[in-house]
Amino acid sequence: MEARTTSGADVTNARVLDHPDCAEIRLEGVLHALSDPMRLTVVRELAAASGELSCSDFALPVTKSTTTHHFRVLRESGVIRQTYRGTAKMNALRRQDLETLFPGLLRSVLAADSAESGRAANGGRPASGP
Amino acid sequence: MEARTTSGADVTNARVLDHPDCAEIRLEGVLHALSDPMRLTVVRELAAASGELSCSDFALPVTKSTTTHHFRVLRESGVIRQTYRGTAKMNALRRQDLETLFPGLLRSVLAADSAESGRAANGGRPASGP
DNA sequence: ACCGTAGTACGGTGACTATCGTACGAAGCG
DNA sequence: CGCTTCGTACGATAGTCACCGTACTACGGT
Numbered sequence: 001m002e003a004r005t006t007s008g009a010d011v012t013n014a015r016v017l018d019h020p021d022c023a024e025i026r027l028e029g030v031l032h033a034l035s036d037p038m039r040l041t042v043v044r045e046l047a048a049a050s051g052e053l054s055c056s057d058f059a060l061p062v063t064k065s066t067t068t069h070h071f072r073v074l075r076e077s078g079v080i081r082q083t084y085r086g087t088a089k090m091n092a093l094r095r096q097d098l099e100t101l102f103p104g105l106l107r108s109v110l111a112a113d114s115a116e117s118g119r120a121a122n123g124g125r126p127a128s129g130p
Numbered sequence: 131m132e133a134r135t136t137s138g139a140d141v142t143n144a145r146v147l148d149h150p151d152c153a154e155i156r157l158e159g160v161l162h163a164l165s166d167p168m169r170l171t172v173v174r175e176l177a178a179a180s181g182e183l184s185c186s187d188f189a190l191p192v193t194k195s196t197t198t199h200h201f202r203v204l205r206e207s208g209v210i211r212q213t214y215r216g217t218a219k220m221n222a223l224r225r226q227d228l229e230t231l232f233p234g235l236l237r238s239v240l241a242a243d244s245a246e247s248g249r250a251a252n253g254g255r256p257a258s259g260p
Numbered sequence: 261a262c263c264g265t266a267g268t269a270c271g272g273t274g275a276c277t278a279t280c281g282t283a284c285g286a287a288g289c290g
Numbered sequence: 291c292g293c294t295t296c297g298t299a300c301g302a303t304a305g306t307c308a309c310c311g312t313a314c315t316a317c318g319g320t
Contacts, residue, residue, distance in 0.1 A: 015286080027246050031165035031239070035158050036278085056296065066279055068298065073277095087287045087296045102242035104234065109161070112232035116157050145316080166308085186266065196309055198268060203307095217266045217317045 015084040017075065022097050025078035030102070033077035034109055038062065039070050043079060043093065047110050052083075052090040145214040147205065152227050155208030160232070163207035164239055168192065169200050173209060173223065177240055182213075182220040 034040055038060055046053055060067050071091065074080045079098070080091050098106050164170055168190055176183055190197050201221065204210045209228070210221050228236050 023249070027239075027242050028165050028167055028170065031161050035161035035165050037158055038278085040158065054296085062278085063280060064297065065281075065299090069278070071297095084286095084297095089297065102238065102245060105238040105242045108232065108235040108238040109157075112157050112235045115232060119153070168308085184266080192308085193310060194267065195269090195311075199308070201267095214267095214316090219267065 017082050017084075019075060019081055020078045022078075022101060025097070025101055027102060029077040030079055030098070030105075033073050033079050036070070036073075038066075039074055039079075040109075040113060042070065042074060042091070044110065044113055046080065046091060046093045047106075052085075052092045054085075054088040054090055056088070147212050147214070149205060149211060150208045152208075152231060155227070155231055157232065159207040160209055160228070160235070163203050163209050166200070166203075168196075169204055169209075170239075170243060172200065172204060172221075174240065174243055176210065176221060176223045177236075182215075182222045184215075184218040184220055186218070 034043060041060070042058055045058060055067060055071055058067070060070070062070075071080070071082065071089075074091075075082050078094060081094050083090050083092075093106070095106065164173060171190070172188055175188060185197060185201055188197070190200070192200075201210070201212065201219075204221075205212050208224060211224050213220050213222075223236070225236065
C-alpha cells in the first residue's frame with residue numbers, strides 16, 4: 001500500500017516492470033528460457049512480428065496464469081522487454097541487447113528452430129528435395 | 131543376463147551406448163543441455179580440446195554420480211558422443227552433426243559463453259578498454 | 261588372482277517448474 | 291457506475307532436476 005493508482009497520487013509502482021540490466025543477463029538464463037517449447041514459440045512469433053505484440057496475441061495452449069508465468073521467465077532472463085499499454089502488456093524482443101551481449105546467438109537459435117520445423121514437415125532428413 | 135562380457139560370449143550389450151540419431155536431436159533438448167553451467171563447462175572444454183576427453187579429464191566440483199548424470203544428459207540430447215575405451219569413457223562433441231542440424235548454433239553459444247566470461251573478468255560492461 | 265581406477269545403478273532429497281483454478285486488480289467502454 | 295477484457299497473485303500439485311552416498315560392474319596392470 002505504497003502507491004495507489006486508483007487514487008492517482010503517484011506513479012511509483014504504477015505498472016512498472018523490472019527488467020534485468022544488460023550486465024545482469026546470463027547466458028544460462030537465456031538458454032534456459034529458450035529451452036521451453038512454449039517460450040520458444042513466443043520468441044519465434046515475436047521475431048517474425050518484428051514489433052510489439054500483446055500477451056493475448058499469442059494463442060498458447062495453456063491458461064492465462066501459465067502464460068503470465070512464461071512471459072515473466074522471458075522477461076527476467078532478459079529475452080524480452082515488457083511494457084504496459086492501457087490494459088494490454090506489450091512484448092518486444094530485446095534484439096539489440098542480446099546482439100550486443102551474445103552476437104549471433106538469437107539468429108542461430110531462430111534459424112535452428114526454423115530448420116527443425118522444416119525437417120519435421122519433411123521426414124526427418126536434414127536436407128532433401130520436396 | 132543376456133550377454134555377459136565376463137564370459138566373453140557375445141558383445142551385444144558390451145558397453146555400447148545409445149546415441150540419438152540426427153533426426154532425433156531436438157533443439158529444445160540441446161538448449162536445455164547447454165543451459166546448465168556444469169554442462170556448458172564440459173562443452174567449452176571439449177570444444178577447446180578439439181578431440182576426445184575422458185570423463186575424468188574434467189575437474190567438475192561435483193561427485194562422480196553427478197558427473198555421470200551430466201554426461202548422460204549431454205549424450206542423450208545429442209551434444210556429445212561417448213565411446214568406451216578401456217576403462218575410460220571418451221567424450222567428443224558432435225560438431226558435424228550439430229553443424230548440419232543447427233548451423234552456427236554451437237559456435238554462437240561458445241562465443242557467447244566466452245564473451246560473458248570476458249565481461250565477468252571485466253566489470254560487467256559489454257565492451258570497454260582494459 | 262588381486263587390486264586399483266573409471267564409471268554405473270539405485271535410491272533418496274531438496275529445489276525448482278510447468279501446469280492449473282480461483283480470486284483479484286487495473287484500464288477502458290457503454 | 292457497472293461490465294468486460296487483460297493480466298496478476300496466490301495457492302496447490304505433479305513432475306523434473308541437480309545433487310549426494312553407497313554399492314556395484316568393467317577393464318587393465320601387477
